[in-house]
Amino acid sequence: xxxxxxxxxxxxxxxxxxxxxxxxxxxxxxxxxxxxxxxxxxxxxxxxxxxxxxxxxxxxxxxxxxxxxxxxxxxxxxxxxxxxxxxxxxxxxxxxxxxxxxxxxxxxxxxxxxxxxxxxxxxxxxxxxxxxxxxxxxxxxxxxxxxxxxxxxxxxxxxxxxxxxxxxxxxxxxxxxxxxxxxxxxxxxxxxxxxxxxxxxxxxxxxxxxxxxxxxxxxxxxxxxxxxxxxxxxxxxxxxxxxxxxxxxxxxxxxxxxxxxxxxxxxxxxxxxxxxxxxxxxxxxxxxxxxxxxxxxxxxxxxxxxxxxxxxxxxxxxxxxxxxxxxxxxxxxx
Amino acid sequence: xxxxxxxxxxxxxxxxxxxxxxxxxxxxxxxxxxxxxxxxxxxxxxxxxxxxxxxxxxxxxxxxxxxxxxxxxxxxxxxxxxxxxxxxxxxxxxxxxxxxxxxxxxxxxxxxxxxxxxxxxxxxxxxxxxxxxxxxxxxxxxxxxxxxxxxxxxxxxxxxxxxxxxxxxxxxxxxxxxxxxxxxxxxxxxxxxxxxxxxxxxxxxxxxxxxxxxxxxxxxxxxxxxxxxxxxxxxxxxxxxxxxxxxxxxxxxxxxxxxxxxxxxxxxxxxxxxxxxx
Numbered sequence: 001x002x003x004x005x006x007x008x009x010x011x012x013x014x015x016x017x018x019x020x021x022x023x024x025x026x027x028x029x030x031x032x033x034x035x036x037x038x039x040x041x042x043x044x045x046x047x048x049x050x051x052x053x054x055x056x057x058x059x060x061x062x063x064x065x066x067x068x069x070x071x072x073x074x075x076x077x078x079x080x081x082x083x084x085x086x087x088x089x090x091x092x093x094x095x096x097x098x099x100x101x102x103x104x105x106x107x108x109x110x111x112x113x114x115x116x117x118x119x120x121x122x123x124x125x126x127x128x129x130x131x132x133x134x135x136x137x138x139x140x141x142x143x144x145x146x147x148x149x150x151x152x153x154x155x156x157x158x159x160x161x162x163x164x165x166x167x168x169x170x171x172x173x174x175x176x177x178x179x180x181x182x183x184x185x186x187x188x189x190x191x192x193x194x195x196x197x198x199x200x201x202x203x204x205x206x207x208x209x210x211x212x213x214x215x216x217x218x219x220x221x222x223x224x225x226x227x228x229x230x231x232x233x234x235x236x237x238x239x240x241x242x243x244x245x246x247x248x249x250x251x252x253x254x255x256x257x258x259x260x261x262x263x264x265x266x267x268x269x270x271x272x273x274x275x276x277x278x279x280x281x282x283x284x285x286x287x288x289x290x291x292x293x294x295x296x297x298x299x300x301x302x303x304x305x306x307x308x309x310x311x312x313x314x315x316x317x318x319x320x321x322x323x324x325x326x327x328x329x330x331x332x333x334x
Numbered sequence: 335x336x337x338x339x340x341x342x343x344x345x346x347x348x349x350x351x352x353x354x355x356x357x358x359x360x361x362x363x364x365x366x367x368x369x370x371x372x373x374x375x376x377x378x379x380x381x382x383x384x385x386x387x388x389x390x391x392x393x394x395x396x397x398x399x400x401x402x403x404x405x406x407x408x409x410x411x412x413x414x415x416x417x418x419x420x421x422x423x424x425x426x427x428x429x430x431x432x433x434x435x436x437x438x439x440x441x442x443x444x445x446x447x448x449x450x451x452x453x454x455x456x457x458x459x460x461x462x463x464x465x466x467x468x469x470x471x472x473x474x475x476x477x478x479x480x481x482x483x484x485x486x487x488x489x490x491x492x493x494x495x496x497x498x499x500x501x502x503x504x505x506x507x508x509x510x511x512x513x514x515x516x517x518x519x520x521x522x523x524x525x526x527x528x529x530x531x532x533x534x535x536x537x538x539x540x541x542x543x544x545x546x547x548x549x550x551x552x553x554x555x556x557x558x559x560x561x562x563x564x565x566x567x568x569x570x571x572x573x574x575x576x577x578x579x580x581x582x583x584x585x586x587x588x589x590x591x592x593x594x595x596x597x598x599x600x601x602x603x604x605x606x607x608x609x610x611x612x
Contacts, residue, residue, distance in 0.1 A: 058508060060504070060507065064438070089510040089511075089512065090510060091510065092507075092508055092509060092510035093510040094510060097508075097509070098505075098508040098509075100501055100504065100505055100508075101501075102501045105500060105501045105502060106501040106502050106504075106505045107502050108502045108506070108519075108520050108524070109502070109524065110523040110524055111519070111520075111523075119509075119511070119515075119519075120509050120510075123509070123510060123511065123512070123515075124510065168505070171505075171509065
């Protein structure tokens with residue numbers, strides 16, 4: 001990334017929701033950068049602001065519910081937060097595509113999958129329908145839907161969940177986007193299909209050079225697909241590192257907690273007949289509708305000190321391209 | 335789905351088939367009226383109040399007019415009113431409903447207007463409209479359409495509101511789809527199933543309302559035979575000539591039954607939750 005400008009640069013992004021219970025600071029000063037062809041994972045529990053961050057990049061937060069209240073989003077050198085509605089619509093599905101969590105309901109039930117792929121092509125490239133339908137067949141072949149010439153005329157209900165997610169990927173990649181935002185693309189799929197879809201995404205990324213922003217709560221998905229990971233908690237970034245570094249040397253107590261909360265196949269322990277109990281992170285994500293004094297994770301953190309409760313830790317640079325926001329970073333739990 | 339023979343369709347959807355056949359029969363006689371029946375307006379005082387016979391299948395009324403000819407011609411009015419009202423109310427209601435469901439600002443205003451219209455009883459509105467203009471078929475249709483529109487608007491709006499929250503609509507927005515296309519290609523086709531069902535019920539109720547209006551003398555002008563005005567004119571002679579009321583009444587009942595059965599059948603067929611059970 002050294003020297004040239006990143007493909008996507010988000011700086012101090014804040015997206016707040018204005019509800020009757022007060023202002024919910026769903027995303028509160030998040031920065032991230034993504035180079036061309038790179039994959040960045042965003043992980044965190046439900047409600048930590050992962051999806052809102054992604055939606056904010058494309059300005060898909062529903063008007064009236066939430067608003068981007070600060071920060072900047074630069075994509076290919078253009079500021080997205082100040083584009084007109086028409087300009088941002090031009091970008092969506094074309095330069096930046098998005099795939100969603102629910103493949104079962106993310107396709108329109110009354111249109112054939114071919115039409116849904118072709119529609120995006122017609123919309124953004126000015127191609128004719130005939131040409132676009134050829135492109136749809138080509139895309140279905142690319143995402144390895146068997147018998148694409150016939151499948152292109154199928155309706156979504158004739159396809160399985162995995163096939164539908166392949167179709168969603170086909171739609172997303174149909175206009176050769178520079179950036180693909182994948183919001184928990186495999187959460188609703190069973191594990192074998194999940195592995196196939198991830199493999200497909202990694203392979204297509206190699207082929208097309210599309211950068212991916214991979215939003216997930218599954219550290220396994222991150223390990224398989226990403227080059228860098230950022231961990232979010234309560235609307236803020238708490239840690240960021242290259243993927244190998246993060247797994248080898250997690251610094252934030254929250255990240256460490258997430259790692260301990262994963263089931264793992266530990267053959268030695270299995271053989272000895274003792275499988276260690278999974279460790280949970282006690283407590284729940286704090287509600288974001290009032291300002292949090294100090295570190296948001298402090299109430300759930302075994303290492304929390306008085307300073308943690310009073311003062312908010314800022315991101316610090318550590319060796320190995322590691323960023324962490326914690327006063328007690330790297331210390332072991334007592 | 336395995337290929338279905340016509341018999342499988344009949345066995346699975348008896349209501350559609352029976353309702354459809356009834357309607358087909360009534361549409362056929364309405365279309366063929368000039369050829370299968372005589373002049374419904376021809377007065378023949380000599381043949382007043384004749385009971386059904388070989389010459390007058392359904393008897394004659396107090397002016398000697400052939401009740402068969404009048405009933406068959408009356409089917410035309412009922413069908414025209416039923417279909418026109420259903421189509422007009424659906425189109426207007428669909429357009430307003432789509433906008434209401436999609437744009438909050440439109441919703442707030444248009445729905446209050448719809449609430450206002452719903453408060454007007456259709457019979458009274460028809461009477462008012464007809465006293466203001468010359469009576470005619472189109473005035474009757476307009477008078478029935480206006481109070482039916484809000485029902486379609488509410489239905490469409492509620493479907494659009496729930497569709498808007500569907501991931502495939504979000505996905506379409508995330509793909510940069512322009513608003514007109516989003517409304518017409520992604521939202522509209524998904525509202526059609528409940529709308530078609532609702533419009534059949536509206537057709538049935540329009541047919542009844544027209545008969546009621548004609549009975550009260552505020553419907554179609556008396557020179558056009560309609561089941562409502564045939565019954566109205568025959569009511570003074572009910573005891574002497576009951577056929578001039580019972581027969582058009584029976585046709586009215588059969589037509590409403592046919593439309594409702596068709597509607598019920600379509601609902602079962604188009605509602606995926608009910609369809610799966612069959």
